[in-house]
Amino acid sequence: MTDDPHPPPPGARWRALLPDLAPWRSSRDFRLLWTAGLVTSFGTFLTMVALPLQIKELTGSALAVGAIGAVELVPLIVFGLYGGALADAVDRRKLILLTEVGLGLLSALLLANSLLPDPMLWPLYVVAALTSALTGLQRPAIDSITVRIVPHDQLTAAAALSSIRWQLSAVAGPSLAGVVVAYAGLPFAYGLDLLTFAVSVLLGLGLAPAAPAHDAEQPxxxxxxxxxxxxxxxxxxxxxxxxxxxxxxxxxxxxxxxxxxxxxxxxxxxxxxxxxxxxxxxxxxxxxxxxxxxxxxxxxxxxxxxxxxxxxxxxxxxxxxxxxxxxxxxxxxxxxxxxxxxxxxxxxxxxxxxxxxxxxxxxxxxxxxxxxxxxxxxxxxxxxxxxxxxxxxxxxxxxxxxxxxxxxxxxxxxxxxxxxxxxxxxxxxxxxxxxxxxxxxx
Incomplete structure (x- = not known):
């Protein structure tokens, strides 16, 4: 057997296992979207920990905490389906930005409520339901814009990079949230979440418009x-x-x-x-x-x-x-x-x-x-x-x-x-x- 005249360089096989960074290199919009998602997901995990903790402190009831899931599920389903139709009919960039602003305003409401001498319970459920609704409106637009900003043969790599962003947030976000809530308090956690939405919106403003097809059907x-x-x-x-x-x-x-x-x-x-x-x-x-x-x-x-x-x-x-x-x-x-x-x-x-x-x-x-x-x-x-x-x-x-x-x-x-x-x-x-x-x- 003759030797390969062009043997792979040392370590090439190991490097082939590393994530494919082609979407990051080729698409400025993907870099912006990825970074904005990383920033805002950390803030979202802060609130995911802080909100049930605040309900627990106000009520002492496991049932009251569990009710968050009930108020979130229906808006997510209904507005997720409508958001999908909306994402096909409007500029997806604009839809992402508007819902991101709305989610930031809801974080501001949580911050304001937490600063009251006697925080109220009912706004927490209202904000949870509205957050779920806005997430349902936003998620299809984010999912469907990727195919426009990443070359066709890089979509698998883009999905892997997006998953890395999400999983890093899923591991580090709750851990950070526990420390922040324990040592700085609920208002500080809500304030950080609000700040992450502000940064995300600023990054999103740099995305190119993603107009719908000229014959797009109205939602x-x-x-x-x-x-x-x-x-x-x-x-x-x-x-x-x-x-x-x-x-x-x-x-x-x-x-x-x-x-x-x-x-x-x-x-x-x-x-x-x-x-x-x-x-x-x-x-x-x-x-x-x-x-x-x-x-x-x-x-x-x-x-x-x-x-x-x-x-x-x-x-x-x-x-x-x-x-x-x-x-x-x-x-x-x-x-x-x-x-x-x-x-x-x-x-x-x-x-x-x-x-x-x-x-x-x-x-x-x-x-x-x-x-x-x-x-x-x-x-x-x-x-x-x-x-x-x-x-x-x-x-x-x-x-x-x-x-x-x-x-x-x-x-x-x-x-x-x-x-x-x-x-x-x-x-x-x-x-x-x-x-x-x-x-x-x-």
Whole structure:
């Protein structure tokens, strides 16, 4: 055997695992959006910790704290669907900025209420509901603008970089929030959140306009239904929603982590249990360079969702808390892989004029799956025990993913190189880029 005349330089294989920074280098708008998201997400996590803590201090009731989820869910679903239609009909940059300003004003209300001699309870629920509504309006616009500001072949890398931003915030944000609230107080936490929104808006002002298509349909029930019909016709897209819903429904046991920690005689591990999934996700994101070279995205979605369920099933059997934490980290990494390729499929194949509405449907599945999973885990734990709830849910997840793989052949056969929808979107983007270059040259 002859030696390779052009051997790779030392360390090249390891560097190939590192995140692909191409979107960061090629797109100024992506850099602005990524940085703004990092800044504002830290502030959001501050409020996510401070708000329930303030309700606890005012009421002393676990039920009152839990009611936050109830007041947030419906606005997120309703306004998420409407926000998707709105994102297809208006300038997405303007929608992002206006909702960001609105979210900042809500943080200002929380700050003002916390500074009262006797802070009131009801504004906290009102702000929680309005924040959820504005998030529902904003999220589809953010999700759908990425496909415009990042080259088509860099969308997987962009999804990985966005995940790194989110996971860093998910790990560091709550930790910082705990310190800030404990040592500086609730008003300071709300004030920091307000400041992060101000910085985010300033960064967002630098984004290029993202005007809708000239024939964009105005937001309406008919427009939302059109997006739903398109999703229904695209069985591979429908499969990604179904796989994600099944994984969250059967194998999302976060609600019973406090009880699992007690059964393992390790109450000290509760915080680690909540953080383990994010640690796994970060590990995958930081070694995601390989993902841009994968083309069979549907198979990766299915396999990683099955691994998520299997890791949860093993976690329910193991007697060692450290092995349980390892399984939770593996599950988090698998969920990251699934999310990465789901996002790539959506961004590479959905026409721009429908992207907002489909992002609203994605938000619907993203929001309801974990909520239903919490109910499933808690209810089953009450019937058969905590450990059984975890491992049985994991096995049910694997079985349901296997059934979906058998009934959705288009999902398993999806190949980004040959898929007609991906090819059509790629050709439209190339044509638009050519027209823009011609106009600039003229």
């Amino acid at each position: 309406s029930l008919r427009a939302i239904a059109e997006g739903a019909r398109y999703a229904w016709r695209r069985k591979e897209l429908l499969g990604t929603y179904a796989v994600d819903m099944a994984a969250m429904l059967f194998a999302f046991p976060n609600a019973i982590f406090p009880f699992l920690a007690d059964e393992l005689d390790a109450p000290w591990s509760l915080g680690l249990m909540y953080a383990a999934g994010s640690v796994g996700s970060i590990a995958v994101s930081l070694t995601s360079g390989w993902a841009s070279r994968v083309h069979r995205h549907g198979r990766m979605v299915v396999l990683s969702a099955a691994l998520w369920g299997a890791a949860m099933a093993v976690a329910g059997w193991l007697p060692s808390v450290w092995l349980v934490l390892l399984c939770l980290a593996v599950a988090g990494g698998a969920d990251m892989v699934s999310g990465l390729f789901r996002s790539t499929m959506w961004n590479q194949t959905i026409p721009d004029e429908l992207r907002g509405r489909l992002a609203g449907i994605e938000l619907l599945s993203y929001a309801t799956g974990p909520q239903l999973g919490q109910v499933r885990a808690g209810g089953m734990a009450g019937l058969v025990g905590v450990r059984a709830s975890v491992w049985a849910g994991g096995l049910a997840c694997v079985a349901s993913i296997g059934l979906l793989a058998l009934t959705l052949p288009k999902l398993m056969a999806y190949d980004a190189r040959t898929d007609e929808h991906a090819r059509r979107v790629r050709e439209r983007r190339e044509a638009a880029g050519a027209r823009a270059a011609d106009s600039a040259a003229a």
